Amino acid sequence: MIKHIFSDMDGTLLTSDGKITKETIEAITETKIETTLVSARAPIEMKWATDVLGVSKYQVSFNGGLVIRYENDEEITLFEKYIDPQIVLDIFLDVRKKLPNISINLYGKTEWLTDREDSGVEHQRKVTGRKPTICDIRKVLVQEPLNVFKITMVTFNSLELEVLEEMFTLLAISGINAHQTSPYHFEITHAEAIKSNGVQQVLNELQLTSDNIMVIGDGDNDIPMLKLSKYPVAMGNAKDHVKEIACFVTKTNDENGVAHSFKALLK
Template identity: 40%
Template structure:
């Protein structure tokens, strides 16, 4: 019997417009199975779905870099892992110099920062409805009290993405994780920010074992999560190599694949 569900958001629980459908919402609420969102998103970008589903369980943001619970006007932090500020500044400035056309932005726990409004920022705004705080990066990184949970780099040029990822990987910087999310996003977090680490926290917190859990995902950053649960379910819109990590393949995110999976497999005890 499945006692806890974990779900990625973009490309999984949310449709192509970045919205959770009424069908998914209704099925999740009716299932009565506790749900934890496991996302690369910041808490503020998860808030609308948390509120829609009335989730009171711990949630996982920044690919596992932040484990938190929703409170009335704030977030109760249970565990956090940030990028060393000097490392974040080094990466940011290097990208600015070598890849000036790449969209650059970064997050602390409560805000999204960007130096300019470009195509990447506009694209992210359309998905999350968030508005970045305009900031001079040199001033931000000079303040030792600041935290950086995620650097987000966006390019719609596949060749530029390959070069960018190769450049950053070749730096061999300690303490960071570099993951491509979808075709256009490259996200840098703490190397402690893993979706599986967030799941381990929930399992210990709720006294669960692997067999009690299921997860939905569609991306490469979901693989640690899918391998950590007892019943991994992969979206039909995922790449073929990611689908191999699933016990079953559900429908696409535009066909309410999460709701379909809950109804057809998890509500029946994951048989």
């Protein structure tokens, strides 16, 4: 019996233009089953969606690197895994030296830091609706403690993304996950920042098992949490290897896929 639903945001809950459709809102708000959003986004970038849907009790952000429970006006951190500060500094200096044109963005719990305005920053601003703090990142990281949960590099040059993949494969840095997450993004998180780890924290809180949850996703970073669930749902826009894991393949994110899966599986 499904007692809790976990849904990815980008490519799943959100349409291609970053909206939540009326049909999806109705499907989630009308169900009696609690829903938790799971995303690579920062908590502040998820809040508008949790508010619209009325699903603000738990929040799994930074690919599972930060799990928060909201109770009244109190924010309780259940789990957090940020990148070692020295590793953050080393990565920033190394990438800036070898690939000077790449946009480098550092995300703390509430902070977004970058060292300049560029096309990648503008892209991130449009996606998240936020404004970054532009600063001397090296100076900030050396002088001030900052818990960085995610490093996002943005480039519209596919060759640069290939170089990043090769660079981090060769570096084999312990304690991080580093991989391309979209045609324009390369992201780095703590090694334990995995969506299934974040979901498991909520399950532990609620004393539920994987047999009691439905998970909906579309991307490679959703695979661990899809495998965790007895009822994994893949979006119609997911790649074939993601769909192979699912017990049900719904419509695409632009065709109310989340709402369609609710109608099909929550009868």
